[in-house]
Amino acid sequence: MDLILLIQALILGVVEGLTEFLPVSSTGHLIVVGDAIGFTGERAKTFEISIQLGAILGVAWFYRARLLDLAGGLDRAPERRFVLNLFIAFLPAAALGLLAHKYIKAHLFNPLTVAGALIAGGFAILLIEHRHRHRGARVHALGEITRLDALKVGLAQTLSLFPGVSRSGATIMGGLFLGLSRTAATEFSFFLAMPTMFAATLYDLFRSRQLLHAEDTLLFAAGFVMAFLTALVVVKTFLVYVARHTFRPFAWYRIGFGLLVLAYFW
DSSP states (O other): HHHHHHHHHHHHHHHHHHHHHTOOOOHHHHHHHHTTTTOOSSSHHHHHHHHHHHHHHHHHHHTTHHHHHHHHHHTTTHHHOOOOOOOOHHEEEEEEEEHHHHHHHHHHHHHHHHHHHHHHHHHHHHHHHHHHHHHOBOOOOOOOOOHHHHHOOOOOOOGGSSSSSSSSHHHHHHHHHHHBBHHHHHHHHHHHHHHHHHHHHHHHHHTTTTGGGGGGHHHHHHOOOOHHHHHHHHHHHHHHHHHTTOHHHHHHHHEEEEEHHHHHHO
């Protein structure tokens, strides 16, 4: 395999793992970094889909004990309620994604729309943080989340179908706006990411199956493993961070990065 291609795959794997679960938009970062290192085109798009699977497996591995408890405890009311909440939150984006997938891919995946979403999302985080500081949290644990809370977080997740909004940003900020604590909103976002991203990634890979070639196996595997390992570290570190800090630094980062994207592609 071309050494340059392998290095590109490793770099993009790290970028995916770093940004997928932070409220900063992995899409925006992959567009900019991919263009900067010359890894673009249909092959690159399929590669980016595959490394998303690596990132989501990273968070699944981090929560493996909790997932096993859920799977083995569905005869208990708290576990059933939590799984039902995840299913309720999953449905809105899944339904809208199926209906609008082609349009979004054809018309919204470009640097200017991503930059606009990054900047707008940054200001939204600042406003939601301001509101949260004055109102406080009414939900401090995952078990306290109601079905209505789950539905509203799921509706917030539909915003992430617009490239650059950030799936984690939409769900975490949606939870914060509803009165979830920063930790509860972040953990619910991580659990919701698993069914959402598994479904979206496998659907995209199926649609792009004609672009999958045996000679790309090592390339895809390298990016996949790097995304997995990086996401594993990021999830653990991010949970420690949100227990003590606000999301304002991510807001200012989004605004600055959005302006950089505009300048880079103008």
